[in-house]
Structures are given as C-alpha cells and as structure tokens.
Amino acid sequence: MVTTIIRYETPQQFKEAVFPFLLEKEALHIIQLGVISNWLQFPDRYSEAYLASIHEDGDIVGTAMMTLPHPLQLSDMDVAYVDVLIDDLYTLYDHISGVSGTVTLSDAFVENWTQRRGQSAVLSMVQGLYQLEAVTPPQGVQGQMRAAASDDVPLLAQWMMDFSTEALSESASLDDTIKAVERRLSHPDAMLYIWDVEGERVSMAGVSGPTQNGIRVNAVYTPPEKRGKGYASACVAAVSQLMLHKGRRYCFLYTDMANPVSNSIYQKIGYRYLGNVNMYHFDVAQA
Structure with a gap:
C-alpha cells in the first residue's frame, strides 16, 4: 500500500477534493466543513492555511486543516496516519499553535509532535460534540x-x-x-x-x-x-x-x-x- 499526502492551495480546491469524504461523518467534521464554507463566503478571512488530504492507494483516508494562527484540525482517521501527516507538517512549520481531534487521534498526534518538535502541550479543553434534530x-x-x-x-x-x-x-x-x-x-x-x-x-x-x-x-x-x-x-x-x-x-x-x-x-x-x-x-x- 502506498500512502501519500496532497496539499491544496485554495479552499475551493480543498472543498472539491475532500468534502465527499468529510460528509460521510458530517457531525464529526463540522469544523473543517464549516470553516471552509465560511472562508469561501469571506475570501479575505485567512491569509495562510495548511490544507491537506492523506491517501492510501489513491483513496482519501484523512484530512487536516490549519487556518493560521488557529490550531490544526484533524478529521477522523486511523492513528497510523499521524506519522505521515507529521512528516509533512515537519517540513513546513517549526511550531504550530495546537491541535484538535478525537481523543485517541489527538493524543497520538501530541505525543509524536512534542517528541519531534520539542513543544510542550497543554490539554486546554475536552469538548463534547452534540447533534440536534428536533x-x-x-x-x-x-x-x-x-x-x-x-x-x-x-x-x-x-x-x-x-x-x-x-x-x-x-x-x-x-x-x-x-x-x-x-x-x-x-x-x-x-x-x-x-x-x-x-x-x-x-x-x-x-x-x-x-x-x-x-x-x-x-x-x-x-x-x-x-x-x-x-x-x-x-x-x-x-x-x-x-x-x-x-x-x-x-x-x-x-x-x-x-x-x-x-x-x-x-x-x-x-x-x-x-x-x-x-x-x-x-x-x-x-x-
């Protein structure tokens, strides 16, 4: 199996490539879906961003979004792909402000990133995700x-x-x-x-x-x-x-x-x- 990362230059490119994947678990991915939608409505909202998708044999298995200076947002993905993502981030950033994701995934990212970059991490909040239909x-x-x-x-x-x-x-x-x-x-x-x-x-x-x-x-x-x-x-x-x-x-x-x-x-x-x-x-x- 071949694992690759694709980066995107614009929010429109990111939307076209990854929204079908993100919508498979819409509630879990509301930050990435919502931020990109708002960015397209307000084009001057962010001046720099990291927009990427992780692929396994051509299929998307995860995404990451970071609209600087805000923390990195992780989609649902297997923890095995954290190392691949960090390898890519490592070539671009000396430091990042933080990371947000499901408990197991974010913990794995923090352990790897702090070891490699030397940044200390603080768990600033555990958030509960809720959905309403009526x-x-x-x-x-x-x-x-x-x-x-x-x-x-x-x-x-x-x-x-x-x-x-x-x-x-x-x-x-x-x-x-x-x-x-x-x-x-x-x-x-x-x-x-x-x-x-x-x-x-x-x-x-x-x-x-x-x-x-x-x-x-x-x-x-x-x-x-x-x-x-x-x-x-x-x-x-x-x-x-x-x-x-x-x-x-x-x-x-x-x-x-x-x-x-x-x-x-x-x-x-x-x-x-x-x-x-x-x-x-x-x-x-x-x-």
Missing part, C-alpha cells in the same frame, strides 16, 4: 429571540470578548471583535441572535459554519448577573428551531465537558451527545 423548548422562560441588529454591535462585541475570556481563555482587541461581529451580522449563515426580555438584552447565541445538512450553534453567552433564569437555554432552543425551520436537518454544538450545567441544559432541549474532542495548545516559546 427541539424540546424550555417552558416558563420570559422573553423572546430576535436577530441582532447594527445597534447591538457594541454590546455583542463586549459579550464576545467576555465569552472568549471565560470559555476559551483567549483575548482579542475591541476593534477586531467589533469587525468580527459586523461580519457575522452581514450574513445569515453567521448571524448572532439575542434573547430579549421586555427590551432588555439578556443573552446571545449565534450560528456559523454551515454544512450540507446542518449548521453549528456557538457564541452562547449570558452575563453572570443574568444567569440561572433559563435565558441561554431558551435562546439556543429558539435559534436551533429557526435553523431547522429554514431547512437544516441538524444543528451541532460543542460544550466544555468540565461544565456539567451546560451539558445538561443542551440535552434537555434535544441535543444528543456524540463523543469527545480534545483541544490541545502548544507552547510556542519552547519550540
């Missing part, structure tokens, strides 16, 4: 969901920054975050939504990364002083129902498995747990 709306929650508008941008930008700090331990400038929010509001497949209680904005949720049959729900955030009243559950349920009404067969989302509250909430409104994904970050300073 919504069970929560009862007795005040308010209603609406699409965000231009006058919501300053508040949403602040909420996005707070969300990134709290959930992802990441930070971004206010100007960059405002631009990101404005970009999302310009396209229905990247929209942000607000839960509104008598004119007061109390929670948000968004969608992004459309796939052939689904879309990912993300950016779920409620300010600390507004928590415990069911606003996030109601907002996510309403957004998910809207996506199904628009023709999506599925909604997907990731949770932090260290947060039992959010995992319980999503299951109560209809999200079904599919498995875990590890997110590792590498220490660039030690590369």
